[in-house]
Amino acid sequence: MSGFVIDFNGIKHIDFHQASIYTDACFLLSYLDLSDNRGDKVSAVIDKWSKDEIKEIAISNHVMGEVVHTLFKNHIRDVLTIVHKSRINNEKICNDDLSLIGDLWISNKITDLVPRKKLDTLLVEGELFYNIDTLIKDFKNTYDKKRQGLDFYYNEAVNKYNGMLHDLSELGLKIVISNSTEDVHHLALSIMRTSQIDSHDAIHLAIARLQQYEYFATLDSDFVHNYYSKELIGKLRILKVS
Numbered sequence: 601m602s603g604f605v606i607d608f609n610g611i612k613h614i615d616f617h618q619a620s621i622y623t624d625a626c627f628l629l630s631y632l633d634l635s636d637n638r639g640d641k642v643s644a645v646i647d648k649w650s651k652d653e654i655k656e657i658a659i660s661n662h663v664m665g666e667v668v669h670t671l672f673k674n675h676i677r678d679v680l681t682i683v684h685k686s687r688i689n690n691e692k693i694c695n696d697d698l699s700l701i702g703d704l705w706i707s708n709k710i711t712d713l714v715p716r717k718k719l720d721t722l723l724v725e726g727e728l729f730y731n732i733d734t735l736i737k738d739f740k741n742t743y744d745k746k747r748q749g750l751d752f753y754y755n756e757a758v759n760k761y762n763g764m765l766h767d768l769s770e771l772g773l774k775i776v777i778s779n780s781t782e783d784v785h786h787l788a789l790s791i792m793r794t795s796q797i798d799s800h801d802a803i804h805l806a807i808a809r810l811q812q813y814e815y816f817a818t819l820d821s822d823f824v825h826n827y828y829s830k831e832l833i834g835k836l837r838i839l840k841v842s
């Protein structure tokens with residue numbers, strides 16, 4: 601592991617008092633996902649930040665977009681699972697699941713647009729091998745006059761994201777929103793050339809570097825390599841939580 605990267609055990613021994621920390625989407629999504637076994641480590645790190653009284657947690661608009669979009673897609677996947685399972689078993693959907701799927705007509709029509717084999721695989725493997733963005737576009741094109749029924753899913757994703765921000769603030773953590781700039785644009789391209797990471801990850805590093813955050817918290821293994829240089833990364837250190 602690079603000397604610029606600190607693993608979970610190393611994180612335990614850092615004093616984060618008044619530190620500024622940039623986070624990426626996978627870190628926040630793991631915090632939100634109760635089924636993700638990495639979430640325990642993320643929660644432990646966040647609790648430590650709270651106790652150490654960090655200065656701030658930074659979230660960029662890029663990260664917000666990725667988190668909210670993932671929450672939206674996960675919700676649609678859960679709706680497909682509930683509806684298709686009820687059809688297979690010829691059972692009525694229970695009240696708890698009804699509160700999750702929203703409008704029953706909308707959820708049924710969304711499910712109808714996915715090939716049966718894809719839905720069967722979803723039930724068996726827990727993975728949907730079908731593009732949800734394409735699915736939602738197909739629904740909007742097919743049922744244009746009913747598209748307002750999708751508001752429920754968009755609102756739920758936004759509400760869950762805002763709920764996370766509220767929970768973090770309840771722990772005494774200050775949240776700041778980081779902006780992308782022209783300098784970020786150019787540095788991200790440079791990082792791609794020298795560090796062999798994709799454009800989204802390069803943008804994260806560029807924002808954290810240029811806005812002088814001391815730490816960048818992530819679960820992404822793409823950030824664990826030996827291509828960093830002091831000239832490129834400066835004082836920034838990467839917290840590889842899991």
